[in-house]
Amino acid sequence: MIEDFDTxxxxxxKKTLTHNKLINIIVGNRGGGKSYGCKKIxxxxxxxxxxxxxxxxxxKDDSKDSTSEFFKDIKLEYPDYEFKVxxxxxxxxxSPENDKQKWCEDDIIGYSFILSTANNKKSIxxxxxxxxxxxxxxxxxxxxxxxxxxxxxxxxxYETIARPSTPHPRVxxxxxxxxxxxxxxxxxxxxxxMPTKQDKNGKWIWKHPSRPILxxxxxxxxxxxxxxxxxxxxxxxxxxxxxxxxxxxFLLDDDTFIQKKSGNCTFYFxxxxxxxxxxxxxxxxxxxxxxxxxxxxxxxLVYSLTTKDHRPxxxxxxxxxxxxxxxxxxxxxxxxxxxxxxxxNMCYEILKMSSL
Numbered sequence: 001m002i003e004d005f006d007t008x009x010x011x012x013x014k015k016t017l018t019h020n021k022l023i024n025i026i027v028g029n030r031g032g033g034k035s036y037g038c039k040k041i042x043x044x045x046x047x048x049x050x051x052x053x054x055x056x057x058x059x060k061d062d063s064k065d066s067t068s069e070f071f072k073d074i075k076l077e078y079p080d081y082e083f084k085v086x087x088x089x090x091x092x093x094x095s096p097e098n099d100k101q102k103w104c105e106d107d108i109i110g111y112s113f114i115l116s117t118a119n120n121k122k123s124i125x126x127x128x129x130x131x132x133x134x135x136x137x138x139x140x141x142x143x144x145x146x147x148x149x150x151x152x153x154x155x156x157x158y159e160t161i162a163r164p165s166t167p168h169p170r171v172x173x174x175x176x177x178x179x180x181x182x183x184x185x186x187x188x189x190x191x192x193x194m195p196t197k198q199d200k201n202g203k204w205i206w207k208h209p210s211r212p213i214l215x216x217x218x219x220x221x222x223x224x225x226x227x228x229x230x231x232x233x234x235x236x237x238x239x240x241x242x243x244x245x246x247x248x249x250f251l252l253d254d255d256t257f258i259q260k261k262s263g264n265c266t267f268y269f270x271x272x273x274x275x276x277x278x279x280x281x282x283x284x285x286x287x288x289x290x291x292x293x294x295x296x297x298x299x300x301l302v303y304s305l306t307t308k309d310h311r312p313x314x315x316x317x318x319x320x321x322x323x324x325x326x327x328x329x330x331x332x333x334x335x336x337x338x339x340x341x342x343x344x345n346m347c348y349e350i351l352k353m354s355s356l
Contacts, residue, residue, distance in 0.1 A: 011218045013037040013174065015201050021214045025175045025192065027138075028218025034176040038133045039074045045131060046092060046109045047081075051169075053110040054126065054161055055090070056134040056154075058147060060114050066135065067112045088112045116147050118157040126161050130169050138177035138184055151189040183345030188276070258344060259337040261290035269323045270295050273305040273350055278343060280327055289330050291347055292339045305350055 010033025016024055026034050042053035055070065057063040070090060071083035084091040084103060090110040091103050111126065115134075134154065139146060147153055162171035175186070182194060195206035195217050204217040265281035268289065272278075279295040282288075303324050304310040330336050331351060338344035 011037045013041050015203060016205075016214070016216055017041070017172070018201075019199075019205065019207070019214055021172075021207070022170075022212035023173045023175065023214075025137075025177075025186070025213065025215045026218060027177050027179050027194070027215065029178070032218050034218060035133075035135055036074060038131075038174050038176065039070070040077070042110060042131050042133070043074070043078060043092065050128070051130040052108065052126070052128040053090075053131040053133060054129050055110055055112045056115055056132060056157070057112070057136070058115050058139075058150075059144070060117070062136070063112055063114050113157060113161075115150070115153055115157060118153060118160070124160075125163070127168060129161055130171055132158065132161065132171060132173040134173065134175045136177055137175045137186065138180040140180050146185050150185045181345060183342045188274070188342070255341075257334075257337055258339070258341060259290070260339055261292055261294075261337070262286065265290060267296040267299050268327075269301040269303060270297075270299060271303045271305060271324070271350070273346060276346070278346070280323075287335060289327060289336045290339065291336065291343050293343065 011026065011028060013024075013026075014037075016026070028034050042051075045051040045053070055067065057066060067088075067090075068085050070085055071092075075081070075083050080094055081092055082095045084107075086103075088111055089108050090112070091107045092109040093103070093107040111129070158171070158173060162168060186192065190208065190211060190213060192208065192213065192215050193206050194215060195204040197204070199205050204219055206215045208214070261281050262283055264285055265283045268280040268282040270277055270279055277293075277295045279292050281290040281292060281294070283290065301323065303321060327336065328351065331347075336347075338347060
């Protein structure tokens with residue numbers, strides 16, 4: 001962190017905490033200070049209350065570099081303290097007069113956790129952890145993959161650390177990511193939405209109607225303007241990457257082919273993918289097929305897209321799946337519409353894995 005940089009343009013997690021939610025999902029511009037803001041929270045908690053934190057990454061390779069460099073960008077804000085990372089432990093202490101003074105257990109501010117191997121830590125207590133940070137919880141369309149049943153694994157790790165229904169203090173979870181895609185395991189698992197209006201603090205926040213979860217869309221206009229006027233902003237101006245990096249638009253999402261079905265549709269078939277049902281509807285007048293969350297449960301033709309989705313009274317996709325093959329052909333011709341972004345992205349996954 002450059003010493004004279006104005007960090008006031010960064011995301012302020014302490015305002016987010018005023019909403020008192022157990023899980024805080026923070027999605028924002030690259031470089032918008034999401035990780036920085038969480039580091040301030042956990043460092044201040046340690047200084048003022050000697051509370052600890054947990055830092056979660058998906059795989060060991062993710063954790064290696066991010067853990068070793070964890071304090072690099074924020075230590076200048078705490079000139080009276082020194083920091084150290086060793087193994088899976090984070091340390092912090094007031095700078096001692098004697099440089100040879102050894103670090104001790106009381107200097108541990110936090111621990112790192114690897115989600116893919118978290119089951120190995122079920123018997124280890126962490127009685128002083130009150131904050132968890134899951135960094136980069138959304139993946140882009142690259143080589144990495146989500147852990148199978150990832151939301152369940154995260155909940156299992158949370159329960160291991162937080163010990164619900166015991167005297168363990170309340171543990172707040174921050175999940176941080178750049179704007180990649182609204183179609184991801186967590187948004188689907190909890191049926192999450194992106195916010196559409198600001199709260200009294202000027203934050204863009206959506207709260208789940210029945211669960212202690214919020215989703216925040218980080219939009220600091222001064223930060224956006226500063227980034228747009230930088231040399232890098234000029235470099236990417238007018239590109240899709242600028243929409244993502246500067247304006248916080250979801251990188252893998254676009255509105256092409258998203259359209260609500262008309263009233264003149266007839267039901268064509270049901271398909272099941274990742275435990276979710278989608279209805280395919282046909283409009284013969286328009287020459288279009290629509291994919292919707294609306295399903296006619298009385299219609300007998302139900303395709304299961306994977307063996308895991310296969311149940312009695314469903315048909316596993318094969319070369320004889322005539323209507324599904326017609327659906328793919330119409331997709332290639334540009335004759336398929338999707339009622340929302342999640343459906344579109346899920347169908348894109350289906351079409352990529354289909355060999356029909």
